[in-house]
Amino acid sequence: MRIGVVSDTHDRIEAVAEAVRLLTDLRVELILHCGDIETPDTIELFRGMPTHFVFGNWDKDRAKLTAAIKSIGGTAHESFGALELAGKRVAWVHSHERHMLYQLEHCDSFDYLFYGHTHVREQHRTGRTLVANPGALFRANPKTCIVLDVVSGELKPVIVPVATIHAGRPGLADTPAPVNTEPESGENAAVTVTPAPPK
Numbered sequence: 745m746r747i748g749v750v751s752d753t754h755d756r757i758e759a760v761a762e763a764v765r766l767l768t769d770l771r772v773e774l775i776l777h778c779g780d781i782e783t784p785d786t787i788e789l790f791r792g793m794p795t796h797f798v799f800g801n802w803d804k805d806r807a808k809l810t811a812a813i814k815s816i817g818g819t820a821h822e823s824f825g826a827l828e829l830a831g832k833r834v835a836w837v838h839s840h841e842r843h844m845l846y847q848l849e850h851c852d853s854f855d856y857l858f859y860g861h862t863h864v865r866e867q868h869r870t871g872r873t874l875v876a877n878p879g880a881l882f883r884a885n886p887k888t889c890i891v892l893d894v895v896s897g898e899l900k901p902v903i904v905p906v907a908t909i910h911a912g913r914p915g916l917a918d919t920p921a922p923v924n925t926e927p928e929s930g931e932n933a934a935v936t937v938t939p940a941p942p943k
Contacts, residue, residue: 745773745829745830745893745894745895746770746771746772746773746891746892746893746894747772747773747774747775747776747834747891747892747894748763748767748770748772748774748775748776748828748889748890748891748892748902749775749776749777749858749878749889749890749891749892750763750767750775750776750777750778750834750878750881750889751777751778751779751780751800751838751859751860751861751862751877751878751879751880751881751889752778752779752780752800752860752861752880752881752882752883752884753777753780753781753782753783753786753801753880753881753882754780754781754782754786754880754882754883754919755781755782755783755786755880755882756786756881756882756906757785757786757789758830758906759801759881759882759887759904759906760786760789761789761883761902762833762904762905762906763881763887763889763902764789764790764793766889766902766904767793767889767902768793769797769815769892769927772793772891773794774793774795774796774829775790775793775794775796775799776795776796776825776834776836776858776880777790777795777796777798777839777891778798778800778836778838778839778859778860778861778877779797779798779799779800779801779802779803779837779860779861780800780801780802780803780838780860781797781799781800781802781809782802782803782805782859783809784806784808784809784811784812785820786840787812787813787850788810788812788816789820790816791810791816792816794817794818795813795818796815796818796821796825796827796860797809797813797818797819797820797821798820798821798822798823798824798825798835798836798837798838799820799822799823799837799838800838800840800860800861801861802838803917806820806822817844823837823838823841823844824836824837824844824848826854828892830894830895831895832855832856832894832895833853833854833855833856833941834854834855834856834858834894835848835853835854835856835857836857836859837857837859837860838859838860838861839859839860839862839877840861845857845859848915849870849873849875850870850871852871852872852873853873854873855872855873855874856873856874856875856876856892856894857873857874857875857876858875858876858877858878858890859875859876859877860877860878860880862867862877863879863880863882863883863884864877864879864880864884865877865878865879865884865888865901866930867899871895874897874899876890876892876899878890878901879901879932880935881904881906886903886904886905887903887904887906888900888901888902888903888904889901889902889904
């Protein structure tokens, strides 16, 4: 079973749409969102893909976001989420509440724990738990998400090659993400997928 993990989408519509397209092309069966969605406009982009959301510190109107999540057939999990998938226990959190991330990481109850907030992709292991941040689709260079094969444990970063982001939000300029021309080597090598041609 393959799942996709995204975080810190911050209403960057072009980046989110491209990430969802790439994850669909990579045949993920569901997506986990680690928070900082911001508005229902972003949630709509996940329609048609089973998606589970947690909320971050920029998710101010949780009632409106929860209603939007329900309207696309998604699931809202408040501050953290936990699922059993293919016999593995998976949790995810935004991580602005640091004590919650710490407790989930050190409770020895999860096979996988995903978190956001820092906009920095990384992974490490604590006991039985593989802990990973998928990176972000805003204020990250490059913009990334990840794909996990839940059964095998193979985790691959996916670079989202968005040339230009037109967010239309003053004061929150984003920078273009370059296309990765030299992927990492080894088991954590990033998957670079050619973006869809402009419509």
